[in-house]
Amino acid sequence: MNPPSPRLRLALVVTAVLLLASGSLGYVLHARHRERPPAQGSDASFTVEEPGLYFRDSAGGRIARQDGPGRPRVTGGPSCDRFHTAGGHALCLRSLPGVPARTEALVLDRRLREVRKVTVPGIPNRARVSASGQVLSWTTFTTGDSYNTAAFSTRTAILDLRTGYLVKSIEQIPLTFGGARHHDSDVNYWGVTFAADDNRFYATVSTRGATHLVEGDLRAWSAKALRENAECPSLSPDGTRVAFKKKVSDAPRSPWRLYVLDLATMREHPAAEPHGVDDQAAWLDDATLAYALPGRDGRASDIWTAPADGTGEPRLLVPGGSSPANVG
Structure with a gap:
């Protein structure tokens, strides 16, 4: 050779x-x-890999886990003002010090290590992660601090981890009402919830003094209004129903009741919760909702649960908690 x-x-x-x-x-x-270390303030042993209900502990603002009703909470997560987790990723919204108000949106992996950090204007308000963990959305109040005033403005972002593409504000998405294009400078979006295909989403849009449930399409970059008087939607795991808060009175603090809408028939019914709910509910499973209410005994909030079909009675799930997210 x-x-x-x-x-x-x-x-x-x-x-x-x-x-x-x-x-x-x-x-x-x-x-x-x-x-890569866990997010600031998070214990290395605390992750979102274990099944259970994850939530913000009102006592210290850190994320905790409860492995079952009545079980002791496991603490050690990062400090967040709003939180959500699904599909091996978590979204933690934190208020930053100083004026004007700013929010740090932290995208974390299953071991709560930082994947991406985005700083946006405003006060933390809503956080959602799609079931796959690949698409995330957050909302901040950029003016005002309540939906129950005329002087509020929001900014809602969508981040696709598959491509790294960030839409800092979805206000410019082409919006239609009854097939006609809607143009107005007062459009505000908030409370995004994602379908299982990571393309379709639902959200609230406010314009001309009314709120509407809209269905959006990320690939087509379009949105259409489905019905009026629906806020903070949350899509059921099977994709057939949307839980939302509906304005039913002019009460100064919380004029909303929790409702569930069947997307096939567009028929709605109230949940059994009689108190005003100012929250984006979470689904524990296809039959059960979880949501935050003002807390008892001086607590900032408690997490309650109620059947999604309108039967039964509400039940206290987590004293001193908010931002529930169930990991199966």
Whole structure:
């Protein structure tokens, strides 16, 4: 056998060097990812890998987990003002100090290590992660601090982790009412909830003094109004119903009641909760809702649960908690 030519020897050496370099780079990147610390304020042992109900503990503002009704809470998560988790990712919204108001949106992996951080104007309000964990949305109040005033403005973002693409505000999405394009400078969106396909979503739009449930399409970049007087939608796991808060009075503090809408028939019914609910409800399963109410005994809030079909009675699930998210 003839020895390899000088040109062939050079090619083999270059190939070996490139393979060694790429392997070293891959190891370094892997090591960096592996050694990345948990989010600030989070214990290394606390993750969102375990099944259970994750929520914000009102006592200290940190994320905790409860493994079942009446079970003791497991603490050690990061400090958040709003929180949601699904599909191996978590979204933590934190108020930043200073004026004007700013919010830090932290995207975390299943071990609560930082994946991405975005700073946006406003006060933390709503947070949602799609079932796959790949698409996230958050809402902040940029003017005012309540939906129950005329002087409020929101900013809602959508982040696609598959592409890294961030829509900082969805206000410019083409919106139609009854097939006609709607244009108005007072359009505000909030409370996004995602379908299982990571493309379709539902949200609230406020314009000309009324709120509407809208259905959006990310790929087509379009949205259409479905019905009036529906806020903070939450899509059921099976994709057939939307829980939402409906304005039923002019009460100064919480004029909303919790309702459920059947998307096939567009018929609605109230949940059994008699108190005003100013929250974006979460689904514990296809039959059960969880939501926050002002707390008893001086607590900031408690998490309650009620059947989605309107039967039964509400039940206290977590004293001193908010932002519930169930991981099965």
